[in-house]
Amino acid sequence: MAEQSVLNRRDVTRDIFSASIGSVACCYTGQPFDTVKVRMQTNPSAFPSVGFTSTSIIKNEGAAALWKGAVPTAMGMVAENAMAFGVNEALKRAFPDEAKTDPTKRPDLLKPFLMGAITGCCSATVLLPSEVVKAKTQVVIGNAEASSADVYKKMIKRQGLRSLFIGFDAQIMRDAPFYAFFFGTYELNCYLFRTFVPSMPEELNYFLSGGFAGMLGWAAAMPFDVPKTNVQASWDSRVVGSYFPELIRIAKERGPLALYTGLIPTIARAFPANAALFLGVEMGKKFFDKFLWA
Secondary structure, eight states: OHHHHHHOHHHHHHHHHHHHHHHHHHHHHHHHHHHHHHHHHHOTTTOOSHHHHHHHHHHHHOGGGGGTTHHHHHHHHHHHHHHHHHHHHHHHHHSOOGGGTOTTSOOOSSHHHHHHHHHHHHHHHHHHHHHHHHHHHHTOOSSTTOSHHHHHHHHHHHHGGGGGGTTHHHHHHHHHHHHHHHHHHHHHHHHHHHHHOTTSOHHHHHHHHHHHHHHHHHHHHHHHHHHHHHHHHOSSOOSSSSHHHHHHHHHHHHOGGGGGTTHHHHHHHHHHHHHHHHHHHHHHHHHIIIIIOO
8 A cells, every 4th residue: 555655656647747847947947057057167268257158159159059958958857857756756655744734743854855865866867868968969169060969879889878877976976965955945945935924825935945946956066066067078988987086186176166167057047947847847736636637
């Protein structure tokens, strides 16, 4: 019975559907910021600031270049968030918070952080191939071999299928802390808004809580994201073993603050993208319950 309640068909379908809706909204809202961030992280001497990088991309490659890698990113986000929200919701059903059924009890605010870390380790395995393709696509300057399909073919030709799993350790190191803060602070924010701003509409609560959760998640994960991006954008990296040497190299050559390169566009992207994500997910759940599977 416990297994049925955790992995029952209706709830799993609902989790995947709502995560897919939120993922598409998140991707196309935040992709321009992500492209700027990747350029700054992989080539800081050529792209020293957010303004310069944005202007340079638009001037030399056109505004559409800001959405480079959007298609594999959207596909990866659907897979990632289906896994992430699916695992997280399953963990909530497996280890329910008594405050959900008893409003007199204060919710456990630590459990969502722990569940988030577990979720991050699971989702990293799904996200990895699209992240590698995206990173290599975004650092291509100009239009030559700039499509995701071209990059994918070149990867398979040079390194075979293992090229899709480059930087596996880097992905785990980035995603575990990110999802711990992502889901943990979302639940915390929702609780705080409901407690101290009880008149706030639920939709606005989802939007603001999701936006702030994304910002805090990326602030926590940023030092791990910079070496991850460099590892996955390189054509000489290994599946496991390139991450820590790259982290140490960046810290030694450019200083510890270099691990926060791209923080401004990342945080700027995080609020609207993750606000759209969580709002899409929560509205997707309501749509599913009302129109698809009552």
